[in-house]
Amino acid sequence: MGTFAISQFGQQLGPHSGIVELMDDLGVAMAQGNMLMMGGGNPAIIPEVVEVFRQRMQAIAAGPEFDRMVSIYDPPAGNAKTLDALAGLLQERFGWDIGPENLAVTGGGQTAFFLLFNLLAGPQTDGSIKRILFPLAPEYIGYANQGLHPDIFTTIPPRVDHDETDGFFKYRIDFDRLTIDDSIGALCVSRPTNPTGNVLTDAEMDHLASLAAEHDVPLIIDNAYGAPFPNIIFEEVTPLWTPHTILTLSLSKLGLPGTRTAFVAGPPEIIQALSAANCVLSLANNNVGQYLVRELFENRQLFDLCEGIVRPYYQTRAQEAVRWVREAFGETPVNIHRPEGALFLWLRFPKLPITSKQLYERLKARRVLIIPGHYFFFGLAESHPHAHECIRMTYSQDPKVVQEGIAILADEVRKVYQQDQR
Amino acid sequence: MGTFAISQFGQQLGPHSGIVELMDDLGVAMAQGNMLMMGGGNPAIIPEVVEVFRQRMQAIAAGPEFDRMVSIYDPPAGNAKTLDALAGLLQERFGWDIGPENLAVTGGGQTAFFLLFNLLAGPQTDGSIKRILFPLAPEYIGYANQGLHPDIFTTIPPRVDHDETDGFFKYRIDFDRLTIDDSIGALCVSRPTNPTGNVLTDAEMDHLASLAAEHDVPLIIDNAYGAPFPNIIFEEVTPLWTPHTILTLSLSKLGLPGTRTAFVAGPPEIIQALSAANCVLSLANNNVGQYLVRELFENRQLFDLCEGIVRPYYQTRAQEAVRWVREAFGETPVNIHRPEGALFLWLRFPKLPITSKQLYERLKARRVLIIPGHYFFFGLAESHPHAHECIRMTYSQDPKVVQEGIAILADEVRKVYQQDQR
Numbered sequence: 102m103g104t105f106a107i108s109q110f111g112q113q114l115g116p117h118s119g120i121v122e123l124m125d126d127l128g129v130a131m132a133q134g135n136m137l138m139m140g141g142g143n144p145a146i147i148p149e150v151v152e153v154f155r156q157r158m159q160a161i162a163a164g165p166e167f168d169r170m171v172s173i174y175d176p177p178a179g180n181a182k183t184l185d186a187l188a189g190l191l192q193e194r195f196g197w198d199i200g201p202e203n204l205a206v207t208g209g210g211q212t213a214f215f216l217l218f219n220l221l222a223g224p225q226t227d228g229s230i231k232r233i234l235f236p237l238a239p240e241y242i243g244y245a246n247q248g249l250h251p252d253i254f255t256t257i258p259p260r261v262d263h264d265e266t267d268g269f270f271k272y273r274i275d276f277d278r279l280t281i282d283d284s285i286g287a288l289c290v291s292r293p294t295n296p297t298g299n300v301l302t303d304a305e306m307d308h309l310a311s312l313a314a315e316h317d318v319p320l321i322i323d324n325a326y327g328a329p330f331p332n333i334i335f336e337e338v339t340p341l342w343t344p345h346t347i348l349t350l351s352l353s354k355l356g357l358p359g360t361r362t363a364f365v366a367g368p369p370e371i372i373q374a375l376s377a378a379n380c381v382l383s384l385a386n387n388n389v390g391q392y393l394v395r396e397l398f399e400n401r402q403l404f405d406l407c408e409g410i411v412r413p414y415y416q417t418r419a420q421e422a423v424r425w426v427r428e429a430f431g432e433t434p435v436n437i438h439r440p441e442g443a444l445f446l447w448l449r450f451p452k453l454p455i456t457s458k459q460l461y462e463r464l465k466a467r468r469v470l471i472i473p474g475h476y477f478f479f480g481l482a483e484s485h486p487h488a489h490e491c492i493r494m495t496y497s498q499d500p501k502v503v504q505e506g507i508a509i510l511a512d513e514v515r516k517v518y519q520q521d522q523r
Numbered sequence: 524m525g526t527f528a529i530s531q532f533g534q535q536l537g538p539h540s541g542i543v544e545l546m547d548d549l550g551v552a553m554a555q556g557n558m559l560m561m562g563g564g565n566p567a568i569i570p571e572v573v574e575v576f577r578q579r580m581q582a583i584a585a586g587p588e589f590d591r592m593v594s595i596y597d598p599p600a601g602n603a604k605t606l607d608a609l610a611g612l613l614q615e616r617f618g619w620d621i622g623p624e625n626l627a628v629t630g631g632g633q634t635a636f637f638l639l640f641n642l643l644a645g646p647q648t649d650g651s652i653k654r655i656l657f658p659l660a661p662e663y664i665g666y667a668n669q670g671l672h673p674d675i676f677t678t679i680p681p682r683v684d685h686d687e688t689d690g691f692f693k694y695r696i697d698f699d700r701l702t703i704d705d706s707i708g709a710l711c712v713s714r715p716t717n718p719t720g721n722v723l724t725d726a727e728m729d730h731l732a733s734l735a736a737e738h739d740v741p742l743i744i745d746n747a748y749g750a751p752f753p754n755i756i757f758e759e760v761t762p763l764w765t766p767h768t769i770l771t772l773s774l775s776k777l778g779l780p781g782t783r784t785a786f787v788a789g790p791p792e793i794i795q796a797l798s799a800a801n802c803v804l805s806l807a808n809n810n811v812g813q814y815l816v817r818e819l820f821e822n823r824q825l826f827d828l829c830e831g832i833v834r835p836y837y838q839t840r841a842q843e844a845v846r847w848v849r850e851a852f853g854e855t856p857v858n859i860h861r862p863e864g865a866l867f868l869w870l871r872f873p874k875l876p877i878t879s880k881q882l883y884e885r886l887k888a889r890r891v892l893i894i895p896g897h898y899f900f901f902g903l904a905e906s907h908p909h910a911h912e913c914i915r916m917t918y919s920q921d922p923k924v925v926q927e928g929i930a931i932l933a934d935e936v937r938k939v940y941q942q943d944q945r
Contacts (some may be wrong), residue, residue, distance in 0.1 A: 104792065105643065105739075105740070105741055105790070105792065105793060106643070106647060106653060106708060107642055107643075107796050108641060108642055108643065108644065108645045108646060108647055108648075108653065108708070109645065109646045109647060109648055110641040110642060110645055110646075110671060110800070111641075111642040111796050111800060112648060114799065114800040114803040114804065115796070115799055115800070115803075118799070118802075118803055120802055120803060120806070121599065121799045121802045121803065124596065124598065124599050124802050124806065124807060125598060125599070127596060127598075128596070128597060128598025128599065128807075129598065141596065142596075143594075143595060143596050144594070146590055146594045146595075151589070151590050151593070151594065154589075154593055155584055155589055158580065158584045158589065159581070159584050162577055162580045162581050162584060167573070167576075167577055167580065168568055168573050169781075170781050171573070171576055171778065171779050171780075171781045171782060171815075172565075172566070172568045172573065172778060172779075172780065172781060173565060173568075173780065173781055174546065174549060174550070174563065174564075174565050174780050174781070175550060175781075176546065176547060176549075176550025176551065177543065177546050177547070177550070208630050208783065208805060208809065209805060209806055209807075209809075210806075211803075211804065211805055211806035212804060212805050212806075215803070215804050219530060219532040219533075220529055220530055220532060220533040221527065221528070221529075221530065222530065223530045223531065223532055224530060224531045224532075225528060225530055225531060226530075226531055226534060231528065231530065243803075243806060246803045247803060247804075249532060249671060286528060286530070317527075318527070319527055356593065356594060357593050357594075358593075358594065358595065358596050358807070359591075359592050359593045359594055359595055359596070359597075359809065359810035359811070360593060360809055360810070360811065361630065361805065361806075361807070361808070361809040368527070370526065370527065371527060374529050374533050374537070377536065377537055377540070377543045378532070378533060378536040378537070380540075380542055380543045380546050381536040381540055381542060381543065381633075381637070381665075381668045381669060382536065382633065382634060382637050382669075382804075383630060383631060383633055383634050383783065384542070384546065384631055384632075384633035384634075384665060384783075385546060385550075385631075385780070385781075385783070386783070387630065387631075387781065387782055387783040387809045387811070387812075388781035388782070389781070389782060389809070389811045390809075393593075
């Protein structure tokens with residue numbers, strides 16, 4: 102038997118992409134249980150949250166709802182009752198003009214972005230090529246290999262603000278460099294941002310929204326960590342909804358990553374195209390996540406869950422992680438991006454004498470998993486100094502793991518700087 | 524706001540494909556509850572089967588397994604314990620040389636085929652284009668729009684055998700017309716076949732396997748209805764496993780379509796490429812189906828379930844559907860493909876004076892949903908007379924619905940023939 106031919110598609114969505122490496126590491130680490138996992142994006146297992154879903158599942162399993170949940174293909178857009186409940190919740194919470202025709206389900210946010218990017222960019226029927234513009238690098242590693250056409254992503258490097266009062270830095274959109282021409286099919290940001298924990302300000306979002314309206318292109322907002330769920334966002338900001346907005350929401354960071362459930366809100370024409378493509382790709386969605394949350398959407402218990410438990414949990418975890426980093430690093434150089442949301446710290450080691458990829462390998466040899474920063478700088482016209490000086494570390498796992506991992510990280514970075522001086 | 528540009532990808536995986544129409548009809552019908560549903564592929568809700576999964580879910584929800592099921596991203600290939608259990612089951616049942624390295628999970632069979640077709644066909648890195656060869660039309664409607672590159676499917680029209688003793692006809696592969704050149708990336712069959720309920724004979728499979736080996740291309744076998752689960756197969760045949768085989772298995776027709784869970788068995792290099800692409804597309808798989816079946820795999824209870832309940836259930840349903848068709852049609856012309864498996868009858872109305880699409884519309888107006896046959900004849904070089912004379916009808920729903928639907932179908936077909944004579 103020879104080696105079977107694998108297509109361009111297979112090379113593009115291939116085994117050497119950052120997200121595959123990340124998920125393999127994460128999977129192996131979680132399975133083996135002997136790694137200090139600060140690499141992946143697995144949310145914390147918060148007992149109070151699991152209990153809510155356990156009780157919902159027990160209630161479902163006790164009656165005929167279970168039969169429908171496991172046995173019936175719902176329409177490609179998702180379960181009608183769940184979509185109604187979500188529309189009602191968003192209307193009530195934010196006063197948005199939104200109905201079920203604005204909503205569709207996909208099997209997780211990753212699938213939603215694969216579909217959105219390739220629906221809104223790549224080869225057009227007139228032969229032209231459109232691209233997705235990310236106004237602010239670094240951005241989510243999982244997007245980098247999702248374009249079916251090569252090079253459909255364009256990214257703008259950040260302005261870097263340093264806050265002398267508390268020592269954090271924060272990335273800001275460099276609007277002077279942001280130009281939108283006819284080749285741009287959509288803008289895209291994550292808010293809070295994976296990997297940095299940045300939360301774009303309301304002023305930045307308003308500016309992006311006006312650009313999207315002016316150029317009549319969608320503004321995709323990856324709201325995987327945002328409001329109203331899971332609401333892992335530590336700043337007072339306003340969610341955006343306009344006729345040009347495509348907003349993705351996910352159940353993963355609420356505590357249900359194993360169900361693969363995301364919702365996409367947007368203009369009805371986009372929602373229809375998305376649902377049709379999702380049907381060809383997936384036939385129908387899995388029902389379990391939708392069934393688990395529907396009642397929480399309907400009775401608004403979701404708000405209590407997110408504001409009373411999920412957000413405070415992660416805010417405390419962020420603060421303790423920052424404290425541990427500062428304690429462990431001492432005089433060793435480290436800058437921390439201001440943690441405004443999500444479940445990561447984004448650390449910069451100024452003038453690090455090795456690449457972040459090399460640091461990743463050295464840490465992996467010491468049983469500590471982080472993600473090297475360069476994966477998050479795809480689509481840039483020129484390389485950015487932060488790409489090889491930064492790492493993403495997750496603080497969602499067991500506090501002992503995080504504290505021990507940070508201690509080893511600090512020790513290794515210190516050695517790197519010291520070896521360079523010799 | 525103008526109309527947003529939708530890419531070629533969006534047109535290709537678009538709202539006018541047969542599978543989208545089918546799933547929309549199915550979803551609306553199931554939601555409204557006032558249609559006689561013989562269109563979609565929703566399996567029956569068999570109470571004894573649902574009870575098995577209900578008890579499994581209750582056991583999972585009672586303990587820490589639930590926490591892991593909903594809260595953890597497993598590796599892209601799937602849950603290691605479930606894959607181990609499946610490998611053990613296939614080794615024991617069929618004596619196959621198969622391990623977890625031969626297995627991967629996807630979010631349902633539809634996603635597995637999207638990935639397989641585009642990994643094994645379409646543009647290659649050397650600029651050539653490979654295609655998927657279906658040795659026997661008609662084939663599953665859901666494949667038709669899954670090629671990212673247009674026209675990657677080639678299909679061979681069937682030979683038609685009539686059995687004078689019992690009146691059934693049966694499609695057979697026309698090996699005289701089956702030529703494999705360098706442009707073929709893989710062969711693909713469904714066995715049992717959706718839409719016809721055909722089961723390719725062992726001789727036909729052996730012939731295909733030898734062609735695949737000779738030309739060193741994979742032979743993809745869609746085993747969604749086959750052995751060992753759900754085992755909706757009424758003939759004594761042997762499942763095929765060779766170094767060139769890619770076999771897909773699904774939990775849908777076992778009774779878990781709402782969980783979207785499929786397994787792909789194949790050469791490790793294909794499995795790795797599939798898992799990587801699935802990771803870029805989906806990040807990870809949903810866990811629920813895998814958790815629900817793992818114990819049934821481990822203790823082999825699955826065999827009892829399929830052979831004791833699922834197969835006999837559908838065999839009885841097939842026999843009664845055939846009886847009702849013959850009773851209802853009387854002297855009105857109808858030929859039935861021999862129902863050897865799956866959950867459909869494939870009916871031919873010889874020299875039908877209208878197209879099967881027109882018949883579909885007339886039946887829909889009378890609240891009966893079936894699928895017109897032409898959707899299953901994609902990829903043919905020339906049109907085939909059966910395309911517009913055949914329909915697929917599902918016999919898995921409530922017997923009263925099926926019997927009433929068949930009566931209306933027969934009445935409408937009779938009117939069509941009578942109107943033509945006037």
